[in-house]
Amino acid sequence: MSDQHASAELALGTTGIAKRGADAAESRAANRRWWDADADDYHAEHGGFLGAADFVWCPEGVREAEARFLGDVRGLRVLEVGCGSAPCARWLAGRGARAVALDLSAGMLRHARAANAGTGLDVPLVQASADQLPFRAGSFDAACSAFGGVPFVADVGEVFREVARVLRPGAPWVFSVTHPMRWIFPDDPGPGGLTVTQSYFDRTPYVEVDEAGSATYVEHHRTTGDYVRALVGAGLELLDLVEPEWPEGHTRKWGQWSPLRGQLFPGTAIFRTRKP
Numbered sequence: 001m002s003d004q005h006a007s008a009e010l011a012l013g014t015t016g017i018a019k020r021g022a023d024a025a026e027s028r029a030a031n032r033r034w035w036d037a038d039a040d041d042y043h044a045e046h047g048g049f050l051g052a053a054d055f056v057w058c059p060e061g062v063r064e065a066e067a068r069f070l071g072d073v074r075g076l077r078v079l080e081v082g083c084g085s086a087p088c089a090r091w092l093a094g095r096g097a098r099a100v101a102l103d104l105s106a107g108m109l110r111h112a113r114a115a116n117a118g119t120g121l122d123v124p125l126v127q128a129s130a131d132q133l134p135f136r137a138g139s140f141d142a143a144c145s146a147f148g149g150v151p152f153v154a155d156v157g158e159v160f161r162e163v164a165r166v167l168r169p170g171a172p173w174v175f176s177v178t179h180p181m182r183w184i185f186p187d188d189p190g191p192g193g194l195t196v197t198q199s200y201f202d203r204t205p206y207v208e209v210d211e212a213g214s215a216t217y218v219e220h221h222r223t224t225g226d227y228v229r230a231l232v233g234a235g236l237e238l239l240d241l242v243e244p245e246w247p248e249g250h251t252r253k254w255g256q257w258s259p260l261r262g263q264l265f266p267g268t269a270i271f272r273t274r275k276p
């Protein structure tokens with residue numbers, strides 16, 4: 001819970017934090033409502049940094065234009081998972097990809113529709129959950145996600161199995177998430193965020209609740225080993241794990257991301273994988 005999200009928390013009646021389990025259905029329902037409620041504030045705060053048709057992987061500012069994790073996308077069918085307002089999918093479309101952008105939240109997709117209209121890059125938008133992809137097997141040549149979906153589902157293996165199913169052989173799946181080691185610290189960009197307060201090995205989800213104890217926001221923690229195991233279990237091949245360093249002179253904070261913390265330990269993990 002934080003001041004940054006005060007209006008979403010007020011709208012959802014969030015009263016506290018519970019450390020307890022949250023299954024797939026509860027995680028989906030809570031996060032759909034949460035992202036609907038936070039969509040306007042999220043874009044008011046981060047829209048300028050993300051751009052309308054730009055592909056930024058993380059708060060450290062790594063851009064696909066330079067990183068080229070997906071390679072040449074011209075003519076490729078590319079799925080973006082957890083697209084938010086879909087700036088990455090529009091960037092891909094601008095480079096000749098046939099991009100499809102998927103998100104759980106109608107509130108986030110409303111921003112995506114407006115940005116499609118504003119840019120003239122009309123990428124198809126799909127409302128669905130990352131662990132229930134409504135596409136035929138082998139229908140994409142690449143898939144990507146910038147902090148979308150993966151931390152919010154109860155079973156990350158189900159996301160990876162779904163992504164593997166909809167990709168054709170040889171296709172890349174690249175996704176960024178909060179670096180697993182950040183879990184041990186409080187979500188504080190200042191000095192308070194430098195002291196360990198919980199175990200890296202405690203996978204109990206972070207759950208915000210309302211007065212009745214119903215979840216209003218759910219985030220699931222996985223260790224680095226959990227990610228690797230789930231990827232391998234889904235039949236994917238791990239090519240690289242990129243831990244972007246905090247760039248010199250980059251002063252912009254994003255939630256718990258800050259120059260102070262970024263100079264000491266990673267904030268983002270970018271997994272580069274492919275379907276063999």
Ligand SMILES: C[S@@+](CC[C@H](N)C(=O)[O-])C[C@H]1O[C@@H](n2cnc3c(N)ncnc32)[C@H](O)[C@@H]1O
Nearest residue numbers: 035082083084104105108129130146148149152
């Ligand atoms: C931090 S935002 C990132 C959005 C976008 N990629 C960006 O960089 O701005 C997380 C996104 O994940 C979406 N999301 C949450 N749970 C999801 C799920 N189960 N399936 C698909 N998307 C989900 C949210 O609606 C939200 O748009």
